[in-house]
Amino acid sequence: MSYRLVIAGLALLVTLLFTASLFTGPAGLDIATSFDGLFLGSNEAARLVMQEIRLPRAILGAMIGATLGLSGAVLQGYLRNPLADPGVLGVSASASLGAVIAIYTGLSAAFALALPVLAMLGAIAAVMVIQTLAGGRAGTLTLILAGVAITSLAGAMTSLALNLSPNPFAAMEIVFWMLGSLTDRSMVHVWLSAPFMVLGWMMLAPLGRALDALSLGADAAQSMGVRLNRTQTLTVLGTATSVGAATAVAGAIGFVGLIVPHLLRPVVGSKPSRLLLPSALAGASLVLAADIAVRLIAPGRDLKLGVLTAIVGAPFFLYLVIRYRRMLT
Amino acid sequence: MTRLSTALAALVGTAAFLAASVPLRADAPPRRVVSMNLCTDQLAMLTAAPGQLHSVSYLARDPQSSVLPDDAKRFTVNHGLAEEIFMMRPDLVLAGTFTSRASVAMLKRLGFRVEQFPPAYSFEEIREQIRRMGDLLGRAQRAEELVEELDRRLASVPDPVKPTWRPLAALHFANSYTVGSGTLSSEVVARAGLENLGSRLGLSGTIRLPLETLVVSSPDLIVGGTRYESSAPALAYQTFEHPALRAVLQGRPMTAVPDKYWVCGAPFTAEAVRILADAAAPLSPRKSFAP
Numbered sequence: 108m109s110y111r112l113v114i115a116g117l118a119l120l121v122t123l124l125f126t127a128s129l130f131t132g133p134a135g136l137d138i139a140t141s142f143d144g145l146f147l148g149s150n151e152a153a154r155l156v157m158q159e160i161r162l163p164r165a166i167l168g169a170m171i172g173a174t175l176g177l178s179g180a181v182l183q184g185y186l187r188n189p190l191a192d193p194g195v196l197g198v199s200a201s202a203s204l205g206a207v208i209a210i211y212t213g214l215s216a217a218f219a220l221a222l223p224v225l226a227m228l229g230a231i232a233a234v235m236v237i238q239t240l241a242g243g244r245a246g247t248l249t250l251i252l253a254g255v256a257i258t259s260l261a262g263a264m265t266s267l268a269l270n271l272s273p274n275p276f277a278a279m280e281i282v283f284w285m286l287g288s289l290t291d292r293s294m295v296h297v298w299l300s301a302p303f304m305v306l307g308w309m310m311l312a313p314l315g316r317a318l319d320a321l322s323l324g325a326d327a328a329q330s331m332g333v334r335l336n337r338t339q340t341l342t343v344l345g346t347a348t349s350v351g352a353a354t355a356v357a358g359a360i361g362f363v364g365l366i367v368p369h370l371l372r373p374v375v376g377s378k379p380s381r382l383l384l385p386s387a388l389a390g391a392s393l394v395l396a397a398d399i400a401v402r403l404i405a406p407g408r409d410l411k412l413g414v415l416t417a418i419v420g421a422p423f424f425l426y427l428v429i430r431y432r433r434m435l436t
Numbered sequence: 437m438t439r440l441s442t443a444l445a446a447l448v449g450t451a452a453f454l455a456a457s458v459p460l461r462a463d464a465p466p467r468r469v470v471s472m473n474l475c476t477d478q479l480a481m482l483t484a485a486p487g488q489l490h491s492v493s494y495l496a497r498d499p500q501s502s503v504l505p506d507d508a509k510r511f512t513v514n515h516g517l518a519e520e521i522f523m524m525r526p527d528l529v530l531a532g533t534f535t536s537r538a539s540v541a542m543l544k545r546l547g548f549r550v551e552q553f554p555p556a557y558s559f560e561e562i563r564e565q566i567r568r569m570g571d572l573l574g575r576a577q578r579a580e581e582l583v584e585e586l587d588r589r590l591a592s593v594p595d596p597v598k599p600t601w602r603p604l605a606a607l608h609f610a611n612s613y614t615v616g617s618g619t620l621s622s623e624v625v626a627r628a629g630l631e632n633l634g635s636r637l638g639l640s641g642t643i644r645l646p647l648e649t650l651v652v653s654s655p656d657l658i659v660g661g662t663r664y665e666s667s668a669p670a671l672a673y674q675t676f677e678h679p680a681l682r683a684v685l686q687g688r689p690m691t692a693v694p695d696k697y698w699v700c701g702a703p704f705t706a707e708a709v710r711i712l713a714d715a716a717a718p719l720s721p722r723k724s725f726a727p
Binding site: 132133134135136151152153155156159160161210211213215216272273274276277279280283290291293294295406407408409 | 610611612643644645646647648649651652654668669670671672673674675677678679680683684
């Protein structure tokens, strides 16, 4: 299958799911009213539902999915580790911790940008730990175990911070930060996170060639003119910026970055440069689909996105562990 | 094993001794009452004779949950733990039906008299509960006064301005929860001359109401509860700031009814009716923008 055809197909899929997301919701608007609300706004209630409630949700679903898919593909290429993913490596959990600190100390109420910034700092901390280990030529297994440790620690600190909050509702929000949700996000959340996600993509997108070279080994890459330091900096900052901003507004949504590159390798081949764009598109499709599903499966229940991605992703992770077990031991 | 049974026997013996140390006759009113639930706390504080009530729960002192936080300072505080209440040697324990089952079961096993009150779901149930409290404490006359106070305060709320039109009220609490029919809140809303959105949508009990459903219903009034924002922020109130909700409010503030007036049914529940009726008074039917 030609590469362009794959890209076009995935772009079409994202468009379809984005549209479906706009037409899914408990308000029960018919197609005509929905279009009116989205484009004309002659019906005020429909305009509010479409433009202020469903549109930000769909935009965030697509952008967060793209972020997770893209960073998963970059991390798998850069670390040469088939199990790498922002969720597995603890980047998402650390970003959640940063966001929790920003919100529950009241910092983000005083200064809105504190939310994405602290989430990004959390994400950077996790990526730095992973990077330090990877620099020491750690094996696949070592990195994954480090990710498990980071996730557990960040999760525990998140729970601690929320349990200690005098607000009786804070403790119930642990679930949101660990499993993620897009329910009732607004344009405010889009403005707060979208610029940082785009910034992160801009750092990650040009890495394709360097990652291709790196797949031959660091020395070979260097001899081919790849600047290793620059590649490393862009990977660390790009992942942390985009995943941090995504997690700040939607919580930690797991496994998207893990699954997507594996699904695409049989189609586009395993060259990282050919994997990045399709992974971003497929990630967007996956999160949009999951977000439609949570609204259809349990309307009004606020089922968390991470529940669905984990139901699909965790068995897939297990399958990968079995498939790569020789590499792991 | 023998040591354990000896210890148990000693414990039961102590309980019997402690219980016996307060003279207990079926017809005599209790003299040392302990309440372990916020709602029974407040009914007991209103009804009991001086010196009759010994302890109330710690929530009774919390000004956000309790209408009588200052009165509560006159009593010892308990945290609903069986051990704690055992040591207080009460001759009557008041609890809610949803109070920790383990603690209540333990107290009953130890031979204490425990009376449980279900949550009040209507004004009629509030009257019944006040009278029951009066009977339990031997204060039937005081209970009648409280029932009269409730009826007087309800009667003092002016009748709905426009009997032909009932403004639509959406109750919007933390985490987008609302209440449907069969609740005290929906009865309060109805008594204030309003129509409860949750009831109109066929909901019952306390349940999530998605923001977009609220928006397309274009309510005339959005009623919120107490925000614990003063103590610490939480995402639970995020929808309160949502642009779509702001747009429905059209620049008017949300109507705040403090939780303490309607989490428990008592004469002060009439205050919640008054707040809502006051908020409804200036409303007039407007061109609805519902689809």
